[in-house]
Amino acid sequence: MNSITLLDKLFENKSLSLDEYKFLVENYDKSNARYAATLAVKRRKEIYSNSVFIRGLIEISNICKNDCYYCGIRCSNKNVDRFRLNKEDILSSCDKGYSLGFRTFVMQGGEDPYFTDEIMCDIVKSIKEKYPDCAVTLSLGERSKESYQKLFDSGADRYLLRHETADCEHYAKLHPESLTLENRMQCLKDLRKIGFQVGCGFMVGSPYQTGEHIAKDLKFIENFKPDMCGIGPFIPHKDTPFKDFSSGSVSLTCYLLSVIRLIHPRVLLPATTALGTLMDKGREMGILSGANVVMPNLSPEDTRKKYELYNNKLSTGAESANGLEALRKNLDEIGYEIEIGRGDIRKEDIYEQL
Ligand code: 5AD
DSSP states (O other): OOHHHHHHHHHHHSOOOHHHHHHHHHTOOHHHHHHHHHHHHHHHHHHHTTEEEEOEEEEEEOOOSOOOTTOTTOTTOTTOOOOBOOHHHHHHHHHHHHHHTOOEEEEEEOOOTTSOHHHHHHHHHHHHHHOTTSEEEEEOOOOOHHHHHHHHHTTOOEEEOOOBOSOHHHHHHHSOTTOOHHHHHHHHHHHHHHTOEEEEEEEETOTTOOHHHHHHHHHHHHHHOOSEEEEEEOOOOTTSTTTTSOOOOHHHHHHHHHHHHHHSTTOBOBOOHHHHHHSTTHHHHHHHTTOOEEOOBOSOHHHHTTOOSSTTOOOOTTOSHHHHHHHHHHHHHTTOEEEOSOOOOOOOOHHHHO
C-alpha cells in the first residue's frame, strides 16, 4: 500500500476499506498531508467554491450531569464556576449575532436538567419567530427521541452530537459506565430519522486512541454520511482525570479534515476552536485542509471564560464587528470569503445523477 495511491483512490471512490484507512492514518506524514489537502480543497471548491460559512455559537450552560473523563465541565469538577443563560440572555446574543450577519445560531451546553423540553422549545420558537431566515442548531447532548422530536417540531434545524469514538472499548475508556456508544449511536439515528441535519465527530489524539480507532471513525463517517462533522484535537484540562495526557496533533487533525472531505465532499466541516487554540492560524490551516465552517463565539464575555472544556480555550472569536472584520481579513488573505446565509449542506442536484 502507498498513501498517495490510496488518497487518489479515495478521491475517485469516496470509500476505502478499514485497513486502508488505518494505513492512511498510521503512515501520515507532511507530504501526504499536503497532497490530501490539495485534493480536499479541489473537492470542496467544486461544491462550495471559496465560501466559508459562519455560525454564531452561544454557550447556554456549563452545568452538566455527566462526568466524561476528558471534559473540563464534567460534574465532578468542583472548580468550575457554573452558569446558565436565561432566555433573555440567549435572545440578546442572537440579536447581536444577527446584526453582525450571522444566520445560524448554535446553542451548545452541558446536559443541564434545567433545560427541559418545555423551556428549550420555547427558546427555539422565540428565535425562529424573530429570525425566520436563520437556522437553529442545538448541541445539548443525549436526550430521548420524544425530546428530539419536540425540539424539531418547535423549529430546530440541526443537531450536533459528536460520537466521540466509533469503538466501544475506546468509548468506555473516555466515559463513565452510564454512557455507552450504543446509546450515542441510537441518538444519532433518531435525530436523522426525525429530520434534523445531523453532526457527529470526534477528538483527535484523545487518550488511548489508536490508528485503528480513527479508521473506525472514518468508516462510520463514510457509512453515516453526517451533514456536519466536528473534529478537533484533544486538549487536556487540569481538573480532569486526563490532565497528564498530551494534546492531539494539529497536523494530524488537518490531515483528517482533508480525508473526511474526500470521503464526504458535501459535508459541513468546521475548523474548530480547539484547532485555533493549539496553534496560531490553526483555523486558517483547517480551511486550507478542506474545512468550510467557522463558529465564532457569541456568548456574553463573562460566561465565555467559564465554558472551559479544555484549558486556554481560544476566546477572541468574531463576536464583535471588529472581530468579524479581522476574521474576514484573515480568510481573505488565504483566498476565502464569508458567505452570509444559513449555509445549509448543498445536497446533490438530482440532475447531476442523470
Ligand atoms: N479537548 C478537546 N475537545 C474536547 N471536547 C470536550 N472536552 C474536550 C477536550 N478536553 C469536545 C468533545 C465534545 C465537544 C463539545 O467538545 O468532543 O463533544
